[in-house]
Amino acid sequence: MLWHQTSATRHTASTFHGWPSLLKMLPNGSTSDNLSSIQCRRFTKAIWMLSILLAIRAGLGVYYMTASIGRAVLLAASVTNMFFVSLTAHADEKIFDELRFGASASVQGGHSHEDGVFPEVTVFFDPFGQDAAADWKQTLARPRINLGTSIGTAGEATQIFGGLSWTVNFYEKVFAEAGFGGVWHNGNLDYAKDGPELGCRFMFHEYVGAGYRFDAHWNVLAQVAHSSHANLCDGPNSGMTRAGIQVGYRF
Numbered sequence: 001m002l003w004h005q006t007s008a009t010r011h012t013a014s015t016f017h018g019w020p021s022l023l024k025m026l027p028n029g030s031t032s033d034n035l036s037s038i039q040c041r042r043f044t045k046a047i048w049m050l051s052i053l054l055a056i057r058a059g060l061g062v063y064y065m066t067a068s069i070g071r072a073v074l075l076a077a078s079v080t081n082m083f084f085v086s087l088t089a090h091a092d093e094k095i096f097d098e099l100r101f102g103a104s105a106s107v108q109g110g111h112s113h114e115d116g117v118f119p120e121v122t123v124f125f126d127p128f129g130q131d132a133a134a135d136w137k138q139t140l141a142r143p144r145i146n147l148g149t150s151i152g153t154a155g156e157a158t159q160i161f162g163g164l165s166w167t168v169n170f171y172e173k174v175f176a177e178a179g180f181g182g183v184w185h186n187g188n189l190d191y192a193k194d195g196p197e198l199g200c201r202f203m204f205h206e207y208v209g210a211g212y213r214f215d216a217h218w219n220v221l222a223q224v225a226h227s228s229h230a231n232l233c234d235g236p237n238s239g240m241t242r243a244g245i246q247v248g249y250r251f
Helices: 002-017 019-024 037-092 136-141
Strands: 098-106 117-125 144-150 159-169 174-185 202-213 218-228 240-250
Touching: 098 144, 098 218, 117 240, 136 159, 159 202, 174 218
Parallel strands: none
Antiparallel strands: 098 117, 098 240, 117 144, 144 159, 159 174, 174 202, 202 218, 218 240
C-alpha cells in the first residue's frame, strides 16, 4: 500500500511540474495565442480536473496506508493485551500445593545409626487434582507429586528425593499420608567406619505419616521415611530410616 501511495504522489507531482508546458502546448503544435478564449478555458478546465483526480488518488493512497498502519497498531495492541491478560491469569494460579519444613533423626540402631539432626524441606504439586477427589478410588488415581531434601548435619548422608504421595482423610482435621519414589544421596556406598553402608547412589524412598490440620492452611505431620535399594544393586544395603515432624502450609 505504501508503494501505491508513493507512485500516486509522484504521478501527481510530475503533473503539477508539467502544467506550464501543458498550458502553453496545444494539439497540432499550436499555442494558446492561436486559439479562441473558449478553447483555452476548456483545455485549462480539463487539466484542472485531471489534476484533482490525481490528487484524490494520491490522497486515497495515503488514507489506505494510514488505515493499514492503524490496523497493524490495533492488532499489536490486541496481541499485547492478550499476552498481559494471560500473564495475569497465570500469576493468579498457585505453583505449589503445599510447602513442608521440619526435622528428623535416625531411628536405626547399631552400626547403621546416623548421628545428628536432619533439617527437611518438601514441596508438593497437585497436577492431577487430588483435592477434588470424591472417593478413595479417585484419591488413588490422583496422587500429588513431592520433591524435597533431608540435609545431613553431622557428616551423614544428605538426601534429595521425589515421588508420588497419597492423602486419606479420616475426619475433617485428621489425615494419613503415604508416598513412594526415588532418592539420591551422598552417603557411604561400601565400607563405613560409622553409619550405614548404602551400596548404590540411587535408591527407593518411601514414607508413611499421620497428621492434623489446624485450619485450611496449616497442618502438622509425624512421619517415618525409609530409603534402600531392595538388593537390586551390588554392595551392602543398610538403608536409612529417619523419623521426624513436619509442619505444612497449603496454598
